[in-house]
Amino acid sequence: MVKYCDLFITFFKIGTFTIGGGYAMIPLIQREVVDRHHWMSDTDMLDAIALSQTMPGILAANIAAIVGQRLRGLRGAAVAVAANILMPILFILLIAILFRHFKDIPAVQHIFLALRPAVVALIAAPVFFLARKAGISWRNCWIPILSALLIWLLGLSPVLVILSAIALGLLYSKFAVKR
Amino acid sequence: MILFQLFYTFLIIGLFTFGGGYSMIALIQDQVVVQHQWLSAAEFADIVAISQVTPGPVGINTATYAGYSAVVAAGLPTPLAVLGALIASFAVLLLPLSLILLVGRWLLARKDQPPFSRLFPILRLTVVGLIAAAALQLAPAAFAAASGPTLSLSGPTLSLFGSQLSLVSLLIFLVVFTLSIIPRKHFHIASLNLQFLKSPIILILLSALAGLLIY
Numbered sequence: 606m607v608k609y610c611d612l613f614i615t616f617f618k619i620g621t622f623t624i625g626g627g628y629a630m631i632p633l634i635q636r637e638v639v640d641r642h643h644w645m646s647d648t649d650m651l652d653a654i655a656l657s658q659t660m661p662g663i664l665a666a667n668i669a670a671i672v673g674q675r676l677r678g679l680r681g682a683a684v685a686v687a688a689n690i691l692m693p694i695l696f697i698l699l700i701a702i703l704f705r706h707f708k709d710i711p712a713v714q715h716i717f718l719a720l721r722p723a724v725v726a727l728i729a730a731p732v733f734f735l736a737r738k739a740g741i742s743w744r745n746c747w748i749p750i751l752s753a754l755l756i757w758l759l760g761l762s763p764v765l766v767i768l769s770a771i772a773l774g775l776l777y778s779k780f781a782v783k784r
Numbered sequence: 785m786i787l788f789q790l791f792y793t794f795l796i797i798g799l800f801t802f803g804g805g806y807s808m809i810a811l812i813q814d815q816v817v818v819q820h821q822w823l824s825a826a827e828f829a830d831i832v833a834i835s836q837v838t839p840g841p842v843g844i845n846t847a848t849y850a851g852y853s854a855v856v857a858a859g860l861p862t863p864l865a866v867l868g869a870l871i872a873s874f875a876v877l878l879l880p881l882s883l884i885l886l887v888g889r890w891l892l893a894r895k896d897q898p899p900f901s902r903l904f905p906i907l908r909l910t911v912v913g914l915i916a917a918a919a920l921q922l923a924p925a926a927f928a929a930a931s932g933p934t935l936s937l938s939g940p941t942l943s944l945f946g947s948q949l950s951l952v953s954l955l956i957f958l959v960v961f962t963l964s965i966i967p968r969k970h971f972h973i974a975s976l977n978l979q980f981l982k983s984p985i986i987l988i989l990l991s992a993l994a995g996l997l998i999y
Contacts (some may be wrong), residue, residue, distance in 0.1 A: 620839065620840055621839055621840075622839065623839060623840070624837065624838065624839050624840075624985055628804070630841070652892055655892075655895075656884070656888055656891065656892050656895070657884070658803070658804070659891070659895055659900075659904055660802075660880060660883060660884050660888070660891065661798065661799055661800060661801050661802050661879070661880045661883065662798060662801055662877065662879075662880025662881065662883075662884065663798075663801070663805070663808065663841050663843045663844055663876070663877065663880070664804050664805070664841065665840075665841045666841065666844065666877055666880070666881065667880060667881070667884050670881050670884055670885060671884060671888060674885055674888075679885065682881070682885055686877065686881060690840060690841075690844055690873065690877075692839060692840065693838065693839050693840020693841065693844060693845055693848075694840070694844065694848050694869070694870070694873055696838050696839055696840070697834070697835065697838050697840070697845045697848045697849050697869075698848065698852065698866060698869055700834060700838060700849075701848075701849050701852040701853065701865075701869065702852075702862060702866075704834070705856065708830075712996060715995045715996055715998075715999035716992045716995040716996055717826075717829075717830050717833070717995070718950075718953070718995055718999060719952070719953075719956055719991045719992060719994050719995025719996075719998065719999070720829070720830065720833040720988060720991050720992060720995065721826060721829040721830070721833070721922075721925065721926035721927075721953070722926045722927060722953040722954070722956045722957035722960070722991075723833070723956055723957070723960045723987060723988060723991035724829045724832045724833050724836075724922065724926065724988075725829070725919050725922050725923050725926045725927075725957055726956075726957045726958075726960035726961035726964060726987075727832075727836065727960065727964065727984050727987065727988075728806060728809060728810075728832070728915060728918055728919040728922065729915075729916070729919035729961060730960075730961055730964030730965050731806050731915065731964075732912055732915050732916045732919070733965055734965070735803070735806075735908070735911070735912050735915065736909075736912045738908070739905065739908035739909045739911075739912055740905060740908075740909075741909065741912070745909055748906060748909040748910055748913065749909050749910065749912040749913035749916065750913065751913065752910045752913030752914060752917070753912075753913035753914070753916040753917040753920070754913075754917075756814070756913070756914065756917035756921075757916075757917040757920045757921060760818070762814055762818075762819065763800070763810055763811055763814050763914045763917070764796060764800050764811070764814075766910060766913070766914065767800050767802065767907070767910060767911075767914070768800075770906055770907055770910040771903065771907065773906065774899070774902060774903035774906040774907065775899055775903060777902055777906070778898050778899035778902040778903060779899070781898075781902060
């Protein structure tokens with residue numbers, strides 16, 4: 606049986622040494638969990654990744670929870686997730702506390718003046734990549750366009766838009782199955 | 785009390801985050817900037833920039849930082865802000881992790897059958913629209929020409945839709961956007977591998993350097 610301590614150290618390492626979010630973490634998780642410790646088979650890991658991408662939440666935390674649960678049940682899941690996010694949370698808290706004292710320095714303000722448009726670009730760029738991955742076509746491109754316009758121009762909440770998408774998806778599924 | 789509001793708000797954000805970090809950024813922005821107005825769009829953009837360059841998932845970093853800043857903006861002391869940050873990160877994880885632990889195995893067997901096989905592609909397309917809307921909502925604050933005593937120098941400006949936009953900001957946007965969407969294979973130039981130029985961390989650091997040099 607896998608020790609909690611090993612589980613903790615492994616996910617602590619994964620959480621601490623990946624910058625750039627969930628997608629950057631996947632190869633590292635695979636290497637540690639499948640190749641190094643042999644805690645899961647390659648197929649099981651791919652299943653865990655697919656499921657984590659399908660379900661709501663944070664990708665890396667979802668994968669950590671599945672691996673932890675598989676190895677040591679509920680407690681294992683808690684240990685893996687906690688280890689995974691411990692350093693990132695402490696680190697960002699430290700920065701949040703320190704940044705308040707630096708943010709009025711002109712040089713820092715200049716930096717963030719340049720960072721804001723860069724952030725908009727970083728949020729806008731994956732739109733095209735994700736649209737391709739979601740299988741966009743002339744027949745279904747109204748879905749992302751309409752949801753973007755509803756939020757942007759009419760100020761509808763994304764939560765409401767997602768709820769409507771789920772409702773419409775279920776209706777469509779029912780209708781399409783009957784046919 | 786803001787701590788309860790934070791818990792509830794981030795509980796909802798976690799439940800509706802489909803499709804990764806950027807979709808969570810879109811939801812946090814909607815709740816924290818648009819609905820509750822705890823932070824301005826510019827403050828939120830700063831938080832996202834910092835969350836991109838620190839270790840860990842961007843979604844959890846942004847949730848933690850936004851939770852902290854929302855409590856500070858409400859005028860409460862630092863210890864409560866730290867508590868707010870921890871509440872936000874706990875709340876954002878609570879429902880998704882409960883779901884995956886409770887119904888994960890059940891769903892894994894069924895995710896390629898109806899109704900899920902029809903539902904998930906629609907959700908993925910909807911999320912694309914969500915992220916596009918988040919970028920559009922952030923744009924005005926990000927491109928606005930700076931004002932105030934310390935920031936009178938924002939270079940040449942452009943009048944568009946009745947607001948003064950900074951040309952430097954537009955240029956930074958175009959460069960970062962172009963580098964991000966060009967496919968990886970075009971980054972091998974004369975046996976040099978320049979793929980690192982696509983990494984968000986490198987792009988943020990280069991933009992920071994540009995800000996220091998230009999302004």
